[in-house]
Amino acid sequence: MxxxxxxxxxxxxxxxxxxxxxxxxxxxxxxxxxxxxxxxxxxxxxxxxxxxxxxxxxxxxxxxxxxxxxxxxxxxxxxxxxxxxxxxxxxxxxxxxxxxxxxxxxxxxxxxxxxxxxxxxxxxxxxxxxxxxxxxxxxxxxxxxxxxxxxxxxxxxxxxxxxxxxxxxxxxxxxxxxxxxxxxxxxxxYSEYPAAAKPGRSKFVLSHIGAFYKQRTPSVLFDSLSRMLREKPELRSRVRVHLIGASNPYSGYGKDDVMNLVKKYDLADIVMVSDPVSYETSLEHMTRADCLIAIDANYPDSPFLPSKVIDYVGSGSAIIGITPDNSPTAAVLTQVGYRSFSYSETEALATYMAGLICGDEHPIRKDHEAEIFxxxxxxxxxxxxxxxxxxxxx
The missing domain is CATH 3.40.50.2000 (Glycogen Phosphorylase B;)
Structure with a gap:
């Protein structure tokens, strides 16, 4: 046909x-x-x-x-x-x-x-x-x-x-x-992923793949990280945040905007911003991350389900969503066994990230649900x- x-x-x-x-x-x-x-x-x-x-x-x-x-x-x-x-x-x-x-x-x-x-x-x-x-x-x-x-x-x-x-x-x-x-x-x-074992390292890597927009920035993530580090300063040496593709020029919110937020929340020593990469390379970053971050704009009754979220699901890495309550992203993450947080839940997000880094939280993907995608x-x-x-x- x-x-x-x-x-x-x-x-x-x-x-x-x-x-x-x-x-x-x-x-x-x-x-x-x-x-x-x-x-x-x-x-x-x-x-x-x-x-x-x-x-x-x-x-x-x-x-x-x-x-x-x-x-x-x-x-x-x-x-x-x-x-x-x-x-x-x-x-x-x-x-x-x-x-x-x-x-x-x-x-x-x-x-x-x-x-x-x-x-x-x-x-x-x-x-x-x-x-x-x-x-x-x-x-x-x-x-x-x-x-x-x-x-x-x-x-x-x-x-x-x-x-x-x-x-x-x-x-x-x-x-x-x-x-x-x-x-x-x-x-x-999502489709098949290239074989990529998580490298041995001392730092827990949180990765976000893709561009930001004026309506969808990493501010909640940075706020929660800042809160976490104030409560548990010893974690600063144990975590790294990698924003891959955040310098993409077509979105209207580029590297300078992100770096201004990094400076505001005193995260320059743990946040790395890099240029966009090919789709195949992005899959490698997804599988090697300890946890992937999905961020939606804070719109009530949000109609968005970014395709990137489904790629995250296919990677097998843990996922955290920053998204409005009852959004399509929140629904998918819940369906496959992961957690999401609204824009007002910065304290809860800080606590959860600390649990991941310390090994107290162990999210497990529901493979039979992920297979649907x-x-x-x-x-x-x-x-x-x-x-x-x-x-x-x-």
């Missing part, structure tokens, strides 16, 4: 979507799916065993009323050209199902346009909410247009994938029952869905 995969970020880009695609598509191929990928042009080319086509990324400058008019005109032309090119790709490969993977949402918009033209089954995937994303603010005419675009994608979709139940509820609650019936949850996944099991769900959809009549 041939699936058109609209994923505008692909390996080797160090972005969550690219990393997910790098895990998912090889397993799809193993399980009988033939992906045909459409992605952004890049200096680093995505190399795979299946066809990959490259498209330009939309770009248009300008400001004010004239700038908005120019952008709208160029955007219309951009999608017109994309549709023409991708329709030809679909014809060449006799595509059975269209699958679009946000972000950016342009991939879902293109997928919906293709569904309308080609009358092929269309699956849209939402790693994060669109209109309901608390990281973003939509207002005025721009907000109205985005709401229309989201509604268009929902209408054209034959199946709508979310990675957790909260996101599904938050996004779909504003749509009619006929739309809600098309939505389902398939979680993020293995890529072979999530792929089996996608394969079943695709086989069902390919027989739809339009």
């Amino acid at each position: 041939k699936i058109l995969v609209l994923s505008f970020w692909t390996p080797p880009a160090i972005r969550p979507q690219a990393i997910l695609i790098g895990k998912m598509l090889p397993e799809w191929h193993k399980q009988g799916i033939d992906p045909v990928v459409v992605t952004y042009e890049s200096e680093q080319v995505y190399k795979s065993d299946f066809p990959v086509y490259f498209i330009p990324q939309f770009s248009c400058g300008g400001s004010g009323l004239l700038g908005r008019f120019k952008r709208a005109m160029y955007r219309t032309r951009y999608f017109r050209d994309l549709k023409k090119r991708v329709v030809a790709i679909c014809a060449e490969h006799d595509i059975d199902v269209i699958f679009s993977f946000s972000n950016p949402q342009d991939s879902n918009i293109l997928g919906a346009m293709l569904k309308k033209i080609l009358k092929r089954p269309f699956v849209s995937h939402f790693s994060d909410p669109w209109i309901d994303n608390p990281y973003k603010a939509f207002s005025g005419m721009g907000g109205i247009l985005e709401k229309r675009r989201e509604a268009f994608v929902m209408k054209q979709s034959d199946s709508i994938i979310f990675t957790n139940d909260v996101a599904k509820r938050v996004v779909m609650s504003k749509y009619p029952a006929s739309f809600q019936e098309k939505a389902l949850v398939v979680p993020h996944c 293995h890529v072979r099991n999530t792929t089996a769900r996608y394969v079943s869905l695709f086989h069902t959809l390919r027989h739809l009549n339009f």
